[in-house]
Amino acid sequence: MDDLLELDDQLDPEHRLIRDSVRELVSGKVLPHVGEWFEQGTFPARELAPALGSLGLLGMHLEGYGCAGLDAVSYGVACRELEAGDSGLRSFVSVQGSLAMFPIWKYGSDEQKEEWLPRLASGEAIGCFGLTEPDYGSDPAGMRTTAKQDPSGDWILNGAKMWITNGSIADVAVVWARTDEGIRGFVVPTSTPGFSSAEIHRKLSLRASITASLYFDDVRLPASAVLPGVAGLKGPLSCLTEARYGILWGVVGAGRACLEAAVDYATTRVQFGKPIGAFQLTQEKLAWMAVSLGQAGLTALHLGRLKDAGKLKPHQVSFGKLANVRAALDIAREARTVLGANGVTLEYPVIRHMTNLESVLTYEGTQEVHLLTLGKALTGLDAFR
Known part of the structure; x- marks a missing residue:
């Protein structure tokens, strides 16, 4: 009887169905194992991502491209049930949907959306979001990561990011960098030469979550890698x-x-x-x-x-x-x-x-x-x- 105000009675039937579906997933696939994941400092993202995708939880508040297109309360209820399992589980879903998929969906080109969003929504691909830097956390405007265009039109990305959820397991990173025209976002496949990552260990919090540093050493990206729909913070x-x-x-x-x-x-x-x-x-x-x-x-x-x-x-x-x-x-x-x-x-x-x-x-x-x-x-x- 933890819901003394009976708040869930205010939810629509669809919201309650989402609640029950996510709660069942968490009860079956997460709670029996999460204590061990936490103790060992691991998170089976590749194994869980398809199950999360099959329930429509990845990018669930976005429209099209295989996304569920559900309302904000639905997304909230799902996050509530995920974090009742573990904050690392909800972080995985939040990063995938709100930090990797959302900028591509909101600001990306048609080609970027078609290439990445269906794969991210299904859990076939994993994304991450590169904003925080070793010396710039609360003050992202001071970031040192840079992207410069050379005469060919390609972008050359240099710098580092830190505390990046999913960073060492991601297939694609949305990276924010300083350019001559202000801060811009870039869609960076992690297989690109010059991109590397290192998982952060010895955490005593969010241990059932993959956290990493990202490094960019003359990462060459085509002009099409930039998110065309936004500039600045x-x-x-x-x-x-x-x-x-x-x-x-x-x-x-x-x-x-x-x-x-x-x-x-x-x-x-x-x-x-x-x-x-x-x-x-x-x-x-x-x-x-x-x-x-x-x-x-x-x-x-x-x-x-x-x-x-x-x-x-x-x-x-x-x-x-x-x-x-x-x-x-x-x-x-x-x-x-x-x-x-x-x-x-x-x-x-x-x-x-x-x-x-x-x-x-x-x-x-x-x-x-x-x-x-x-x-x-x-x-x-x-x-x-």
């Missing part, structure tokens, strides 16, 4: 807005998984002659966790409806990402205390979600970036510089 920032929307739904799933684990444990763990859930202090913890989860779910549903109505603004996405990630992280931390020492083992999902959420708090815009975004929306004054 508008391109990558619009992609981040798409991904952040999925996150603000996804973390509701992570929070729910932690609350469910805490309730189950509290009603079965006996101390002092009765279940610990019968003690007032434990019930207070569970009640506050449920309140936070309900508020996060309301925020996600409201923003989903705004997006479907074409009214969602970037600062509202920042509101949702900021508020919901913080709520989910607080729920995970409180759930860990309910489970006591058992809460730090991978026999239960709580510590896995808690450490994952530490990364989710930072990526796709740090907490500080979103706070300043809301401050600017309130005051009209830019505090970033």
Whole structure:
């Protein structure tokens, strides 16, 4: 009984069907193994991608080219159920759909769309998104990766990107680079000479996720590799807005998984002659966790409806990402205390979600970036510089 507000009753039958289908996939293919993947620092992307594609989850909010063309609430509900399994699973789907496929779909040429979108939608191909650099995370305008056109018209790409989900397993990378005409996006097959990647190890968060650095050493690309439909930071920032929307739904799933684990444990763990859930202090913890989860779910549903109505603004996405990630992280931390020492083992999902959420708090815009975004929306004054 974690949905005290009965929010899912507000979903359409199609949304509930998506919920149940994704939940079944996660229960069957992910939950029995994700603790081991997390412990070993692996993620079977190639094995899972076709199953995700067959359900229409890859680029599900895009139209045409084999994409499902579903509404924003459908995408949100799917992200929620995916992240109830693990943040790494939802990250894979978010990167594929919102960061690799979306810019090609929104800004790409017909040839780029036809070459890549059907393969990415089916899971045959895997994509990644190259924006963050070793020295430029929250300030992408300072990026050092460059692309220069030579007399033949080809682009020569040089530089490096870091913290790239799917980076070492991707077939194609959407890479943002500085050019003489501003920041531009490039569709880069990872088989191109001069492109290399290195997986990042020793992570203590998002361990069931592939994270890599990308390197470009005189990568020669044809003129047709550039995304023709956008120039400047508008391109990558619009992609981040798409991904952040999925996150603000996804973390509701992570929070729910932690609350469910805490309730189950509290009603079965006996101390002092009765279940610990019968003690007032434990019930207070569970009640506050449920309140936070309900508020996060309301925020996600409201923003989903705004997006479907074409009214969602970037600062509202920042509101949702900021508020919901913080709520989910607080729920995970409180759930860990309910489970006591058992809460730090991978026999239960709580510590896995808690450490994952530490990364989710930072990526796709740090907490500080979103706070300043809301401050600017309130005051009209830019505090970033």
